[in-house]
Amino acid sequence: MQTLNTPDYIVIGMMLALSFGIGVFFAVRSKNTRETYLLGNRQMGVFSVAISMFVTTQSAVSLLGYPAEIYTYGTMIIYLFISRSFTYLAGVYTCLPLLYPLRIVSIFEYLGRRFDSTAVRIYGTFLGMLQTVIYMAVALFSPALALQVSAGIPLWMSIVIVGLVGTVYTSIGGIQGVVWTDVLQSVFMLGGMVLVIVLSIGRIGTLQKVWEINHQEGRIQFDELSPDPRVRHTVWGLFLGGFFNWYVNMFNQATMQRMCAIRSMKGSKIAFLLNIPMLLIYGVLLVITGLQLAAYVFTTQCDPYEAGYITNRNQMMPYFVLDILGSYPGLAGLYMSSLFSGALSTLSSGINALAANTVADILVVPLRRSSERTSTIIAKLAVCFYGLLAIGMAYMIRSLQGPITQMTHAVWGAGGGPVLGMFFLGAVFPKANKVGALCGGISALLVTVTLSILQELHGVKPTTLNPAPLDACPGESYLEANSTMAFTTPKILNTTFPQDYILNSHHEGLSAVPFYLYDVSYVWYGFIGFLVVLVVGVVTSWITASRYPQTVDPQLLFPFARRLWKLSSTSGMQLTPLPGNETYVPSRKNSHDETLPVPFNTATRTPQQV
Template identity: 60%
Template sequence: MQISSPEKLMFYISMAAAETLGTVDYVVLCIMLGISLGIGIFFAIREKDTKEGYLLGNRQMGAFSVAVSMFVTLSSAISLLGVPAEIYTFGSMMIYQYVSMTSVYIVGMYTCLPLMYPLGITSVYEYLGMRFDSTAVRLLGTCIGMLQTASYMAIALLSPALALQTVAGLPLWWSIVIVGLVGTIYTSIGGIKSVVWTDVFQSSIMLAGILTSIVLGVMRSGGTLNVLKTAHQEGRLGLDEINPDPRVRHTVWGLVIGGFFNWYVNLFTQSMGQRIFAIKSLKGAKMSYLLNAVFMVLYGLLLWATGLALFGFFYTQGCDPYEAGTVTNRNQLMPYFVMQILSGFPGATGLYMSTLFSGALSTVSSGINALAANTVEDILGPSLRRVRSERLVTVIAKLAVCFYGLLAIGLAYAAKSLQGPVSQMAMAAFGACGGPVLGMFLLGALIPWSNKIGAFFGGLISLALNVWMSIYGQIYGPRPTTLPPAPMFACAKEDVLNSTTISMYSNASSMYEATTMTIDESMVAEPFSFADVSYCWYGLMGTLMAMIIGCLISLIAGRTDVNTLDPDLVFPFVRKLCKLREPLTKDDGLVTSAEYKAMTNYRFSWDMYKINAPQENSETTFT
C-alpha cells in the first residue's frame, strides 16, 4: 500500500494501536459511576420512605434541575451516537428534527401543561381514567405508554454497549449489564430526587464530552473551513429535500411535521409528566418547558457540528472505518472516532465514554422510575389504597424499579440485532407506540363529546396497525441509500486494496447519483406500500388513526353530553371555543373538581358535584 505522507502513516499506526481503553480511562469511568451511585445513597439516607417523596420529591423540586433532567433523559446515548452517525452517513437533513422538538415545548406550554399540572395527579394516565370515566381506558393507555418506555430504554442501554464493545473489546452483554445495574441501583434506593440530581451531574459530563470531540475533531481535520468545504463537496450539507412523498426517508415535511408528533408524545409520557408534577409551581413548570426549548436548539447544533467533524476527520485521514470493516455497525463510528482523536490524552477517552454512560443512565433511571410509578398508581393502585403503611408502598415501588431494571437489560440484549441508526430506532419506537396513546389524550382534550368506547377502541386499533406497520417496514422496507463514504487509501491493507476497489471509490459519487435517480423513479412507478413509509410519519399516523376511529365510534355509541363534562379535562382553548364552564376554584369557597374526583376515586359526575358542593362560602369536609 502506498502511504502519501508521514502523517497518513502515523494515522494508520494509531488506528491499529488504539483498540482498548487505558487504565486511566477505566478510573475516570469508575469515578463517574461511583458519583452517580453516591448521589443515590445520599438521597436514600436523607429522604423519608414515603410514596409522595419517592416518586415526586414531595412536589417541591426546582424548575432548573427538573428541566435539565427532562433534557438529559430524552437526549441519552441514542442521540450522542445516532445523530452524528446519521449526518456522517446520510447528511444534515436530520437537523430539521430539532426544529420540531423545539416547537413541541412551545406548544406544550399552552396545551399539555395547563391541562395536566393543575390536576394534582401522579400518573399521567390518571387523566384518561378521569376524562373518560373508565378504568379500561386508563389501563390501556398505561400499557401502551409502558411499552413505549421499555422500548426506548432498551435502545438507550444498547447504545453505550455498542460503544464499549468497540473501544474496549468487552462483550456486548457485559456492557449492557454494567449500565443497567448501576442505573437500577441508584434509582431504587434514592427515588426521583436521586434521578434528577444525577441527571444534572451527568449533563455536565455530556457537555464536556461533546465539546471535546468537536474541538479536537475539527483541529485534526484541518480547521473549520476545511470541514465545511469537505462536507459541502461530499453532500453532507444538503438541507433542501422537500419531496412530499411519505416514502422518502427524510424530507423537510416528514422531519418537521411528522417529527413534531413523534416528539409531542413525550409530553404525555410518565417520565416527563412525573418530573413536571414534581415541580413546586405551574410557573416553574412553564419555565422548565421554555428551558428545554432552548436546550434543544443548542443540542441540535452541537450534534450537527459533531457529525461534520466526524466525517471531516475520516475523509481527511483517508479511511472510512465501516467500509474497511474496522467497525461492524455505523452506530460505532462515533466511539471509534473518539478513540482516534483522544488516544494520546490519558483519561480523555474515559471521559467520553462517561458521556455515553451518563446519557444511558439518565434514560434508564428515568424510565424504570416511571414504570414503577405506573405500577404503583395505575396497575396496583386499587389494591394499594387499602394499605395503610406508606413504607410498604414505597418498598413495593422499589421492588418494581428492580424488576424493570432487569427487564430493560434483557430487552437491550434482544435489540442487538436491529439495524440502522439508533436515533431512527428511537424515533420509530416513539411514533409506533406513542402515536396511539397521544391520539387517546388528544381525543379527550380536543373533542369534548368523545366517549370511553371510542377512546378504548381507537387506541387499541391504532396500536395494532401502527406496530404492524413499524415491524413490516423494518423487515420489508427499502434500505436507505447512503452518501459516498470517505476514501479508503489510508486504512486498507495492500492485499485488499486493488485497482477495482480504487475505481469503485473514486466513482462513488456518480454511482450514488445514479442509484438515487433509479430509486426515485421506482417509487413513482411502483404501487404504494406501507412498508415504504418513512418512520418520521409513524407518530402522526398513529395519532390520526386513534382520533378518527375514536370519533366515529363515539358517534355510533352515543356522544358525551358536553354539559356534564368537567372543563378541567380539556385544553383551555377548547373550553372557550365550546363555551364550557370555567373550573371552580377555592376562591369561590368550593373544593376544586380535581380534589372531588380524587376523593371519589375519579368516578366523577358534574351533577353529583353540584349536589355535594356547598352553596355558601363555607368549608366542607369530605370523609
C-alpha cells in the same frame, strides 16, 4: 486502533461512583413516602428539573446516532431539532395546564377520569409502559456498542454494568436522586461533546474546512422538498412528522412526573421553555460533531464500517473519538462517560416512571388501603424489576444494524402516537366516550405496528450517501484481528457513486416502485397513529353516543377546547371517580388564582363544598 487506558477507566468509574453516591445521599435524606419517592414531595427546583427533563430524552442514542446519521444520510436531520423545539411551546398550552392542576401520580389517571373507564386507563398504561421499556433497552444497548469497539468488552457485560448501576441508585434515591444525577450526567455529556469538537479542529482543520469537505462529498443537504411521504427525510416530514414523533414525549410518565414535581405551574412553564434553547444548542453541537466525523473519515481515506473494523455504523463515533482523544490520558474516558451518562439518565427516568405506573395504575386497587411505607417499598421493588427487564431486552436487540436514531423514532411514533391521540381525543372533544377511546387506540396501534413491521420486512430501503474510499485502510480489519468477537464478515468495498446518483437516488428509486403505505418514512408514524385515534375515536363516539352518553368536567379539557366549545368551569361536573382517585377529580381556584383539587365525597360521589 486506539483503546481505552487506565486513566480512561478511572474517569468512567468516577462518573458511575458519583451517580451512585447521589442516589445514596437522597436515600438517607428523603422521607420514606410515596409522594417523596415518585414526585419529590412536589417541591423540586425549576432549573434542575428542566435539565432532567432534557437529559431524559437525550440519551446515548443521540450522541452515537446523529453523527453517524449525518455521515450516512446528510444534514437534513437538523430540521428535526427545530420541529422538536415547538413541542415544548405547545406543551405549555396543552399538557401543562391540563395535567398540573390534577395533582395526579400517573399520567394515565387522566384517561381513567376523563373517560370514566378503567379499561381505557389500563390500555393507555400498557402502551406507555411498553414504549418506555423498549426505549430504555435501546438506550442501554448504545454505550455497550461503544465499549465493545473501544475496549473489546462484550456487549452483555457493558449492558449489565450500566443497567445495574442505574437500577440501584434509582431504587434507593427516588425521583430526587434521578433528577440530580441527570444534572451531573448533563455535565459529562456536554463536556464530552465540546472536547471532541475542540480537539478535532487540531486534527482535521477549522470548521470552515470541515464544511467544505462535507459539501464536496454531498453531506450538506437542506433542500429536500419532495412531497412524497416515502422519502426518508424531507422538510415537510421532519417538521410535521418530527413534531408529532417528539410531541408524544410531552404526554409520557417521565415528563409528567417532572412537571408535577415543581412547586408551581409557573415554574413548570419555565422548565418547559428552558428546554427549547437547550435542545437547539444540543442539536447544533451534534450536527458539528457529525460533520467532523464525516470530514475525518474522508480525510483519512478509510471508512471503518466498509473496511470491517467495526460491525455497526452506530460504532463510528467511538472509533473516531478514540483516534482523536486516545493520546490524551483520560479524555477518551470522559467521552465514554458521556455515553454512559446519557444511557443512565434515560434508564433511571424510565424505570422510575414505570414504578409510578405500577403503584398508581396496575396495583392501585390492592394498594388502596396500604400504608405509605408499603407503597414505597413496592415502588422500589418495581424499579428493580424493570431495571432487570431493560437489561434483558437490551441484550436481545444486540443484532440490530439499522440507524439507532431511526429505531428510537419508530418506537416513539408507533407506541406514542396512539397514546397522544387518546389524550387529544379526551381533551379536545367533550362528547368522546370510552368506546371511541378504546377503538381509536387499538386501531392506531394495529396500524402503526403493522407499518413498522412491514417496512422492516418489505419496505424500500433508504439509499445511503457514498462511503469514503478505503485507499488508506490497513490490510487487517478489526474483525480479523478479533475473530472471536466477529458477528459479520468484513466488507471491503471500494465503491464510488456519481454525485447526481447521490442526490437523485431517493426519487429515482421510489418512482420505480408502486406506492405502498408501509414505504412511508418512519418520521410519519406518530402523526399517523395520532390521526387514526382521532378519526376512529370521534366516529365511534358519535355512533355510540346514545348508549354511552358523556358529560365531562371542563377542567379535563384543554383551555382552548373549553373556549372552543364554550364550556364554563362549573358546567358538566358529572364524573365517577376510579379507585384510588377519590380526592382529586374536580378542581377550584384559590385567592392566588392557582388551581387546587377539590376533596371528593365518596359517600355521595359529588364534589364537597369548599
